[in-house]
Amino acid sequence: MKLHNISFNNLKRRKGKMIFLVLGLFIGIATIVTLMSITESMTHDIEDRLDQYGANIVMVPRSDNLNLSYGGITMGGVNYQTVEFAEERIPEIRAIEYSKNLGLVAPKVLGAATVKDKDVLLMGVDFETELQLKNWWHFDGTTPTAPNELLLGSQTAATFNLTVGDTLNISGENFTVASILKPTGTSEDGIIIGDLHAFQKILDKEGKISMVEIQAFCRDCPISELVLQIGEKFPEAKVTGLRQAMMSKMQTVEMFKTFSYGIAVLVIFIGSLLVFVTMMGSVNERTREIGIFRAIGFRRGHVMQIILLEAMVVGLVGGLLGYLGGSGIAWAALPLVLKSGAFAGLNYSLGGVSLLLAVALSLIASLYPAQKASRLDPSEALRAL
Amino acid sequence: MKEHTMHNSAVEPNVQHLIEIQNIGKDYQSGETTVEAIKQMDFFIDDGEFVSIMGQSGSGKSTMLSILGGLNHPTRGRVLLDSLDIYKLTSEQRADLRSEYIGVIFQSFQLIPYLTVLENVKLPMAITGKKAKEQDKMARDVLARVGLKNKADRLPDQLSGGEQERVAIARAIVNKPPILLADEPTGNLDSKTAAEIMELLKELNREGQTIIMVTHNPEACKHTKRTIEVKDGSCYVN
Numbered sequence: 224m225k226l227h228n229i230s231f232n233n234l235k236r237r238k239g240k241m242i243f244l245v246l247g248l249f250i251g252i253a254t255i256v257t258l259m260s261i262t263e264s265m266t267h268d269i270e271d272r273l274d275q276y277g278a279n280i281v282m283v284p285r286s287d288n289l290n291l292s293y294g295g296i297t298m299g300g301v302n303y304q305t306v307e308f309a310e311e312r313i314p315e316i317r318a319i320e321y322s323k324n325l326g327l328v329a330p331k332v333l334g335a336a337t338v339k340d341k342d343v344l345l346m347g348v349d350f351e352t353e354l355q356l357k358n359w360w361h362f363d364g365t366t367p368t369a370p371n372e373l374l375l376g377s378q379t380a381a382t383f384n385l386t387v388g389d390t391l392n393i394s395g396e397n398f399t400v401a402s403i404l405k406p407t408g409t410s411e412d413g414i415i416i417g418d419l420h421a422f423q424k425i426l427d428k429e430g431k432i433s434m435v436e437i438q439a440f441c442r443d444c445p446i447s448e449l450v451l452q453i454g455e456k457f458p459e460a461k462v463t464g465l466r467q468a469m470m471s472k473m474q475t476v477e478m479f480k481t482f483s484y485g486i487a488v489l490v491i492f493i494g495s496l497l498v499f500v501t502m503m504g505s506v507n508e509r510t511r512e513i514g515i516f517r518a519i520g521f522r523r524g525h526v527m528q529i530i531l532l533e534a535m536v537v538g539l540v541g542g543l544l545g546y547l548g549g550s551g552i553a554w555a556a557l558p559l560v561l562k563s564g565a566f567a568g569l570n571y572s573l574g575g576v577s578l579l580l581a582v583a584l585s586l587i588a589s590l591y592p593a594q595k596a597s598r599l600d601p602s603e604a605l606r607a608l
Numbered sequence: 609m610k611e612h613t614m615h616n617s618a619v620e621p622n623v624q625h626l627i628e629i630q631n632i633g634k635d636y637q638s639g640e641t642t643v644e645a646i647k648q649m650d651f652f653i654d655d656g657e658f659v660s661i662m663g664q665s666g667s668g669k670s671t672m673l674s675i676l677g678g679l680n681h682p683t684r685g686r687v688l689l690d691s692l693d694i695y696k697l698t699s700e701q702r703a704d705l706r707s708e709y710i711g712v713i714f715q716s717f718q719l720i721p722y723l724t725v726l727e728n729v730k731l732p733m734a735i736t737g738k739k740a741k742e743q744d745k746m747a748r749d750v751l752a753r754v755g756l757k758n759k760a761d762r763l764p765d766q767l768s769g770g771e772q773e774r775v776a777i778a779r780a781i782v783n784k785p786p787i788l789l790a791d792e793p794t795g796n797l798d799s800k801t802a803a804e805i806m807e808l809l810k811e812l813n814r815e816g817q818t819i820i821m822v823t824h825n826p827e828a829c830k831h832t833k834r835t836i837e838v839k840d841g842s843c844y845v846n
Contacts, residue, residue: 224730224743229723236722236763515718518679519732519779520707522700600681602674605714 226525230532240505241537247501248541248585249548251494252577256549257556258490262483264557264567270476279465280437280450282316282457284308307332307431308460310423316437319452326438327356332419333433334426338393339383344414345393347422350374356438363387364402370418372401378412391415394425495584502537502588506530510596517601526597527590534589535582542581546574624691625652626818627676627787632685634671645671646682647841653820655786658813660829661822663838670715670791672838673822677710677789678702689787707735711780713790717772719764719779725751726760729778736783750778754808770801777808781817788812790821794828806831 234241284306313330332347350367354360364387367374375385380403385391389400398417406412423429439449450464509530516526554566634646646668653659663669674680675687678694686693689709694702706712711732719728729747738746751757754774764772773793780788793809794802810831813819821832829835837844 224727224734224740226734228727229720229731229734232727233722511718512720515714515720516731517703518677518706518712518714520703520705520710521735522703524700525735600674600679602671602680605679605718 226528227532229529230536233529234533234536244501244505244537244585245541245544247497248538248581249545251497251584252542252545252581253549253552254490255487255494255580256546256573256577257552258483258487259573260550260553260567260570261557261560262480262487263570264553265561266476266480266483267567268561269479279439279446280453280462281465282308282435282437282453282460282462283433285459285461306459307428307433308435308457310430310432312457313432313435315456316435316453319449319456321449321452324440324449326440327352328438329353329356329436330419330432331434331436332423332426332428332431334422334428336394336425338391338415341382343379344410345422345426346414346416347419347426348416349419353416356436360407361405362402363405364400367401367416367418369401370421371396371398372418373398374416375400375403376412376414376416377404377406379415393417396421396425491580495580499584499588502534502585503592506589506592506596510599511605513593513596514599514601514603514605517597517599518605523594523597527593530589530593531586534585538582538585539578541585542578545581546577549577550574625688626655626657626690627653627820628686628688628691629672629676630686630688632672632675632682632687634668634675634680635683644841646675648685649838649841649843651836651843651845653818656813656816656818657834658810658819658832659821659834659836660832661820661836661838661843662826662829663824665824667838668841669822669824669838672843673789673791673820676820677712678706679712707732707783709785709787711783711785711788713773713776713780713788713793715791716796717764717769717776719772719775721764724761724763725756725767725775728764728775729782731779732783746782747778750782751775753781754778768801769797770804773797773801773805774808777805777812781812786818788817788819790819792823793821794823794825802828 286306308330310330313328316328317325319325329348329352331353332345334345335342336345337343350372354366362374373391375383380386380400383391385400385403387400387403391398391400393415398421404411404416420429423431437453439446446464450462454460454462513526513530516529517523550566550569557566629649629651632646632649633644636643636645649672661669661672671680675682678687681695687695689705694705697705720731723731726744726747729751730743733743733746748757748760751760754777756771756774756778759767759771764775767775773796777793780790790809794805797805806828809819809821819832821828823829834845
């Protein structure tokens with residue numbers, strides 16, 4: 224017979240008590256784990272969504288001219304850039320150190336043409352990439368895919384009196400209007416969007432790119448670092464990070480994180496209280512038993528050893544079950560909370576933290592009443608019956 | 609019957625008693641008032657004695673026993689065990705002393721419900737560093753001694769009152785303590801079982817075990833060699 228035999232026999236033979244204690248811990252820890260897992264997945268989801276929302280880096284050829292437009296109003300006519308990038312160099316963007324943080328890279332060619340006696344801006348794009356990047360675009364008609372298909376800005380369509388299915392001749396080439404953009408309120412309303420290579424040919428800019436819009440995933444990298452790295456690869460380019468877009472993105476995520484941490488702290492507090500009260504009640508009930516141990520000649524330390532060993536075992540079992548249970552609940556509940564949300568898998572550091580938390584809580588909660596009881600005169604502890 | 613104040617080491621300097629109770633008093637605080645559970649008691653107990661402390665409930669006899677057992681700090685006075693003032697010790701030293709010198713049979717047995725009979729008997733040895741084999745042999749020997757050889761693996765609630773009392777006795781004597789304290793050992797038992805238990809205690813005493821028994825029952829006192837009567841917090845020796 225050793226002290227640990229007493230602990231284990233108590234746990235083994237008082238199963239109801241043990242189950243009750245483990246249940247208390249289970250509920251506390253499982254709630255914490257569920258909430259943490261769900262908010263973590265939600266944060267990821269929000270970050271992913273925000274990352275997919277448009278480009279946040281723009282690369283244009285460096286120019287000494289000052290921009291003469293502000294808020295959509297251009298003074299002194301359109302300043303057509305004469306400098307361009309070579310198209311075959313565009314893939315070099317992906318050669319930067321933080322390339323894993325790069326999403327879509329959308330090169331485009333810009334140029335003016337005269338259509339039906341009117342000057343109009345043409346933008347040649349890779350439709351597939353562009354439509355993924357501008358996922359807020361809504362248009363009537365079908366998604367343009369072929370090189371001879373066009374996407375018209377709403378104002379352009381009105382000016383030329385064109386509808387979906389009409390044919391438009393630009394510099395001797397015939398194009399079909401596949402779709403018309405709904406008004407966006409930006410410069411896209413007044414342009415004609417077509418296939419990159421087809422427009423390069425019309426504009427006599429074959430193999431040339433006027434600007435590149437880049438999408439960066441910046442969960443864990445500063446956007447300024449990406450801008451610098453791209454700038455090093457293309458010294459002739461002016462690379463600009465859309466800081467404003469990034470800031471609001473980060474702020475949204477931060478706000479959500481703060482909110483979820485706030486809730487987590489609250490849940491940890493309530494869970495801890497639950498565990499605390501349960502453990503404390505259980506040790507208080509044992510005052511008489513502690514009196515017997517002390518009367519037989521057990522030192523205070525012996526009594527503490529017995530109780531704390533039990534608390535540790537209960538903490539470990541409760542913590543482990545709580546962690547597994549909480550993860551299971553999160554796995555089951557996530558599809559209900561987030562449409563596209565998938566369970567991120569078992570988070571082992573969260574598991575470690577829950578185990579530690581459960582053990583620490585049940586130890587702390589037992590420590591005080593155990594100490595109190597072991598300090599009692601054994602005769603008083605026996606009278607507590 | 610005369611009030612007992614004469615057995616004092618100052619008066620009999622050459623007599624070495626096993627236990628000496630000198631000027632013991634115990635007060636309890638009950639709200640604002642102080643209750644004197646024990647006014648003043650002086651007596652001694654010699655090695656090998658079987659002494660009963662008798663009194664009505666509330667007379668202070670159980671308090672006296674717990675003070676004797678090093679379980680309850682007196683307000684006044686000294687308890688000398690082999691001339692050692694046990695309340696001068698720290699509470700941890702007193703725990704060690706209880707483990708080595710004193711076996712206690714509690715009122716209403718006080719067995720640990722989740723330990724088997726054998727484990728309950730082994731309990732005092734859990735802190736002695738005795739090997740598992742030795743513990744097992746000692747516990748089984750003492751269980752055979754109290755007539756419970758075949759019930760070693762039962763849990764306490766599967767036993768009758770008399771059997772539980774025997775387990776309590778086995779647990780109290782397994783470490784072979786020089787002093788055995790018994791608090792109303794027959795209080796919860798029918799008269800036949802009570803007689804059997806008294807016989808067992810007498811047998812132990814015949815083998816040299818010092819026993820101090822607290823009881824309210826004058827019948828039980830007939831079995832002991834000496835009775836200390838406790839009345840209103842004071843004691844008288846027959």
